[in-house]
Amino acid sequence: MASLIQALAVAEYLNFHHAAQALGISQSSVSARIRALEEELGITLFERNTRGVRLTEAGRHFVDGIAAGVDQLDHAVKTASLAASGDCGRLCIGLHGLIPGSFLDGLLARYRAKYPGILVEMVEGTARDAIMQLRAHRIDVAFLVGRFDLPDCHSRPIWTEPLVAALSSNHRLAAQQGVTWSDLVGETFLARHGGTGPQVHDHLLLRLAGRWPPPSIQRFDVERGTLLSIVAQGFGITILGAANGLFPMNGVVFLPITDEPEPVVFSAVWLPQNRSASLRNLLALATEMGRRSTQPQDCRLP
Incomplete structure (x- = not known):
């Protein structure tokens, strides 16, 4: 890699002395490394004369190729560094x-x-x-x-998030400031198969266990918005986190469940x-x- 970088520097300055200065090393070191590289490759990369050096045709092709490779390597190193820090x-x-x-x-x-x-x-x-x-x-x-x-x-x-009940705006409880689990006994509850539906189903069974009549729970394979539309139509009620109230829907009211023991x-x-x-x-x-x-x-x- 050091040989390739030094070859690029010499190709840029077309002068061993200036290339060595740019790299912060001695001119003799650059000359020796370039000569060793040429011997290893079996081709002449630079033609030397008293005024400096110039690239041979083979040298031009070689430098173009390694310049692209070094750019890709530099990009790979920078990308890896950014990935390691979580920036990309x-x-x-x-x-x-x-x-x-x-x-x-x-x-x-x-x-x-x-x-x-x-x-x-x-x-x-x-x-x-x-x-x-x-x-x-x-x-x-x-x-x-x-x-x-x-x-x-x-x-x-x-x-x-606090737990809330979603009811149709025409529901008998819609005008209240909040509801209790006792208020909801006998209601038809709606839950999704997807999303939080399984947790809603299990939570309803937990909170309404032993109450009469037992809870009626209907499951739907729909998205959240569709479920709330069904609530607005008066098919039943559902429970969900209070953040759902940040995205209101016509015909639906969200009431806190005041005796829910924890959020x-x-x-x-x-x-x-x-x-x-x-x-x-x-x-x-x-x-x-x-x-x-x-x-x-x-x-x-x-």
Whole structure:
């Protein structure tokens, strides 16, 4: 490599003395190395004379080739350095969904502003889908509802949101400031198969266990917006995190569940062997934002 760099310098200055000065080494060292390179290649790269040197035709082709190679090597070194610091590369994130104005929306906006060289990709699905994708190394991290204690994954609670009930604006409870679980006994609940649907289903069974009549839960293979449209039509009600209220929908009201004992926890889940600097930077930013945030400010209801 030293021989190639010195050959490039001589080709640029067409003078051994000036090339040596630019490289900060002796002229004799440059001359000796170029001569050894020519002997090894079996070709003459430079024609020497009293006024300096000039490239031979073979030398011109050789220098053009190594100049392109050195540029590629320099680019590879710089790119590797940026990737090692988390300033460039790719990061794939699993999530239940993205709501404008939510904590996760703000996190991704800040991360992309701070690390514009990172290509951020997102995959939406259930917690089960995301864990499978993590284990298959298809995504780098997942932000999911709940706390996780998995033997092969790291996890960390990042932020919380109050739990709210979404009801049609024509519902008998719609004019109240809030509802209790007792108020919701006998209601028809709606849940998705995807996204947070499985957690919603399990949470309803937990909170309404032993109550009469038992909960009626209908499952739909639809997106969040479609489910809320079904709620607006009066087919039933659903429960979700308060951030959903930041993206209001006509005909739907969001009421806090006042006797819910704790807010909804959202956690980051990732594989311990993933030592990507871009992932490390995202988790650090998420933890910092989680410490600073106060949930009533993050998730105000309309």
